Structures are given as C-alpha cells and as structure tokens.
Amino acid sequence: MPNTPSSDKKTRILYLVTEDWYFVSHRLGLAQAVSDAGADVVVVTRIRDHAEIIKKQGFRLVSFLLPRSQLSLISELKSIINLVRVYRQERPDLVHHVALKPSLYGSMAAMMVPGIAVVNALTGLGFVFTTGHWMGRVLQPTVRLGGRLLLGGRKNRTIVQNPDDLETLADARIIRRDGTALIPGSGVDLSAFHPLPDPDGIPTVAVVSRMLWNKGIGELVTATRILRDRGLMVRVLLIGMPDPENPTSIPEAQLCEWHDDGLVQWWGFRDSVPDVWRQAHVAVLPSYREGLPKSLLEAAACARPIVATDVPGCREIVKHGENGYLVPLGDSGALADSLETLLGDAELRRRMGAKSRILVESRFQQKSVIDETLKVYSSLLGRDFRAPALATARI
Numbered sequence: 026m027p028n029t030p031s032s033d034k035k036t037r038i039l040y041l042v043t044e045d046w047y048f049v050s051h052r053l054g055l056a057q058a059v060s061d062a063g064a065d066v067v068v069v070t071r072i073r074d075h076a077e078i079i080k081k082q083g084f085r086l087v088s089f090l091l092p093r094s095q096l097s098l099i100s101e102l103k104s105i106i107n108l109v110r111v112y113r114q115e116r117p118d119l120v121h122h123v124a125l126k127p128s129l130y131g132s133m134a135a136m137m138v139p140g141i142a143v144v145n146a147l148t149g150l151g152f153v154f155t156t157g158h159w160m161g162r163v164l165q166p167t168v169r170l171g172g173r174l175l176l177g178g179r180k181n182r183t184i185v186q187n188p189d190d191l192e193t194l195a196d197a198r199i200i201r202r203d204g205t206a207l208i209p210g211s212g213v214d215l216s217a218f219h220p221l222p223d224p225d226g227i228p229t230v231a232v233v234s235r236m237l238w239n240k241g242i243g244e245l246v247t248a249t250r251i252l253r254d255r256g257l258m259v260r261v262l263l264i265g266m267p268d269p270e271n272p273t274s275i276p277e278a279q280l281c282e283w284h285d286d287g288l289v290q291w292w293g294f295r296d297s298v299p300d301v302w303r304q305a306h307v308a309v310l311p312s313y314r315e316g317l318p319k320s321l322l323e324a325a326a327c328a329r330p331i332v333a334t335d336v337p338g339c340r341e342i343v344k345h346g347e348n349g350y351l352v353p354l355g356d357s358g359a360l361a362d363s364l365e366t367l368l369g370d371a372e373l374r375r376r377m378g379a380k381s382r383i384l385v386e387s388r389f390q391q392k393s394v395i396d397e398t399l400k401v402y403s404s405l406l407g408r409d410f411r412a413p414a415l416a417t418a419r420i
Contacts, residue, residue, distance in 0.1 A: 036064040036408065039117035041108075041127045043091050045075040051148075051211040051319060052123060057082060058395050059402075062410045067115050069108075087111060091127060092270065101130075108134040117141060119406060124148050132181065142405035144398075146184040147194070148210075148316040182401050186210050186317035189337030206401050209341060210317030212391035218326035220382050221303050223375060228368035230332075231262040231305035233298060233320035234312070236280055236291075238273040241311025241334060247357035248311075248364060249288055257365060261289040264301050302327035306374060307367045311352070311360055315339055322389050325381035330374050332363045342389075348380040 038059050042048040048056075048070055056066045066084040071091070079086050089111060091104055112120070112134050119142040122131035128145035135141045183205045185191045191207055194200045234240045242263065249261045263283075267274045284291040295301055298320075302308070308324030308331045315338025321331055325342060331349035333339035345351040350363035367374055399410035 036119075036406065037067060037115065037117045038064050038402070039067040039069060039112070039115055039120045040123065041089075041091075041120060041131045042068070042070045042123045043127060045070045045072050045079060047123070049075045049078050052121075053078075053082070054214060054391050055211070055395050055398055056084060058399065059410065060084070062399070064410075067117060069111055069115075085115075087115070091130065105130050105133055109137050112138040112141065119144065119402060121146060128183075143181040144184060144401055144405070145181060147190065148186060180405075182206060182405060184208050184398070184401065187315075187338050187341050190316065193337075206397065208394055208397045208401075209389055210319060210322065210394065212389050212394035213319070213322045213326045213385055214391045215326060215386065218299060218323050220326075220328035220378070221299070223306060223371055223378075224304055227258055227260045228307075229260040229262060229305045230307045230309050230364055230368070231264060231301050231324075232309050232311075233264040233295075233301060233324070234310060234318075235265050235271070236263065236267045236275045237271055238275055239313040241313065241355075242275055244311045244355060244357045244360060245309060246283055246289060248361040251357060251361040252365060253288075255361075255365070257368070259364070259368060262301065262305060263289050263291045264293075264295050264298075266294050298323050299327060302329055305329065307332060307364060308349075309333065309360075309364065310339060311354075312336060312339060313354060317341055322385060325389075326385045328378035328382045330367050330377035330381060332360065332367065342384070344380070344384070348377045348384055 038056075040048060040052060040056060042052065048068055056068070060066050060083065066082070067087060068079050068084050069087045069089045072086065072088045076086060089108070092100065108130055116138075118140075120131055120135055121144045122128040123146050125147055128147060132143055132145060135143050181204060183200045185194065185200075185205060185207055186209055188207065191202075191205060195202050195205070232240070232242070232245060234242070236242055245261065249259065252259050263280065267277055267280065280291045283289045302324055306329075308321060308329045310318055310321055310331070310333045312318065312334055314336050317338050321333065321339065321342045324331060325348065331343045333343045333349065333351060334354045335345075335351035336354055340351055343349045343351050350366070352359040352363055367377070402410050
C-alpha cells in the first residue's frame, strides 16, 4: 500500500508505467522538468532495480503490478480495483499513463475518481495490432472497444508517437483527432549521446532491443547467415533481454544457441548504450512496428547509419538513402544487402552517420519533446508548465 501523501496545495502529477526501468529510461527527464516547475511527482510502477534512482529525484514511489500477459478476468478486475484505490489515496491532479494497457486501465480508474485530468501516451500499438499471434487476434476487438469507450473522452488527451499510429487509431475511432497530440517519442538527451568515430576492427552491427520475435531478431539472424555465406566477416551484437511477459519473447535457450554457434553475440542488458555504439559500425532494427524507437534515436545521436524495416516508427528516424536504408518487413535478403553495402563503405557510413546526428538535433531533442508534453499538461490544468522554473529542468 502507498504511504499517505502530505497535505499540500501543490499540483500533483502521477505517472503509471508498467516497469521502473522503463520510467527511468523514457520518462525520467519529463518528470524532473515537472518537479522543477513546482509539482509533486508520484510514480506508480512495478519496482525492481531502479527504485533508488527514482527516489533520489524526490519522487514518491508506489509499488503496483500490472501484469502484461494476464488473461484472467478476475485478476484484471483486481488490478483495476487496486488502481482505483491508489488514485483515491494519491488524489493526483493529472495522471499520465504510458503504453496501451496502462492507458486503458488507468482511464477506467480515473473515471471513478472525480477531478483527475488524463493523459494517455501510446508508445506503439503493441503485439495486439502488429503480429498474427493468437492472443493478439483474441484481444484486438476488446482493445478496440475499450479504446473507444475510454480514450476518447473530452477530458482526456492522447499522445501518439508517429503519424501512422495517429491515422490507424483515428480511422478505427479509438481516439479523437482533436484530442490527440503527435509527439515523437521521449527524445534524446544530447548531453549524454555524442557523435562517435567509426570503430576499428571487424565490421560490427548492433541491435538494442528487447529480444522479441516481432523486433525482427529472427530475420536479423537469417541475414547474418546470408552474409556469412557470401564470405563477409561480420560481428552481430544482440543487446537486450527476453521479455517473458510478451507472447513474442524469444526463449533464452534460443539466444544462447545462436551465441554458442558463433552466429551472433548475445550480450544481454548493458547499462551504457553509448559504449555499444562506440563498438558498432551500423545500427539495425528489423522491427514489425514501433512507436518511436529510442534505441534508434540514440544510435543516430551517436552518428551511426541505420538499417531498419519500412514500418511505422522506424521510417520516422530512417530517411532511405540519406542516413540509412529502409527494407521491406520480413525480407532478410534485403536486410543483408543493405548491411553489406554499409559495412563495405566507410565513407558512406560517415556521411550517413553525420545526417543521423543532424536529424536528431533538428527533430528529436529531449527538451523539445518535454516542452510539447508540458503544453498538453497546461491545456488540461490551466497552468503554464513552461514557467521560468522549467529552465532549470535536470534533463
């Protein structure tokens, strides 16, 4: 149970995120800016390894489990009831839900606690809309209906990360166009990610991602085999962990098999992403669909050329022929061709990497994303979160 909050008059902003690591990676800078603008910040999430980082910022941390693979109706109802209890106790002025399930459940809970403004940030459409998995087919009608009932309210605002998701959700009447803001992801802190020189050594490709089939990891492994058959010496780094709660998670045994066979190097989780790009010549993400992949933004900020699939989210970051290549979804041969082109031409990598950095600087800086999000808060609360205090935001 959460602690009883202090009785003050400050605006209170509550963030509902499934995992503490995701909050730290994708929303910490925003929450810091909100705190510096004079609001209390409450973070409701599953607590694992990042509690001290969150508490160090002076944020209240509430432990809450919102299972992502649960299909039990009773368990789902219990989650919603418990979330209502949290909202009643914390009494936030505004709740910011991150991802589809927290948005649906959080909006339902907020309806039962009067006076709460709601921001639903959809970070992508998830496996429900992007794969042929049986669970997605079962859940999709329920998600569509729930979205229409819960996300389109006049007191709600929805944030989407790319134009394709906006069109898909609006055409399905899940969201209202006039109640939706298009804000590209969570941005990149350019003080932490700098252009890096092309490394020496074996040509190296890296993917930073959860180890999921719908991130295109299987297609990347097949492309690696194709390159090896062509006689190209290439090192492929898989950076990230499986996600057992996601139905498309790749079994750890499979990752270990690929690693032990010498086909790829699976490094698991890495704290320092810049260190990964310091060792890699090319970034790759053959995903089936994205919101706005932060891993590619960070690679671009480090001046890396990118190969990705021509799907929503990825095509926002990769401009074909300018800072990388877009390949058809599921086409391992085209993926291999583009990687071979880049790995064999250092000057091409340099030119494309420089354009990656320029793209991030012009469109995806973290401060710009935060400013746009705070405009959404201001419209709902009638308070200007772009006040002078924001200038000291720790981002």
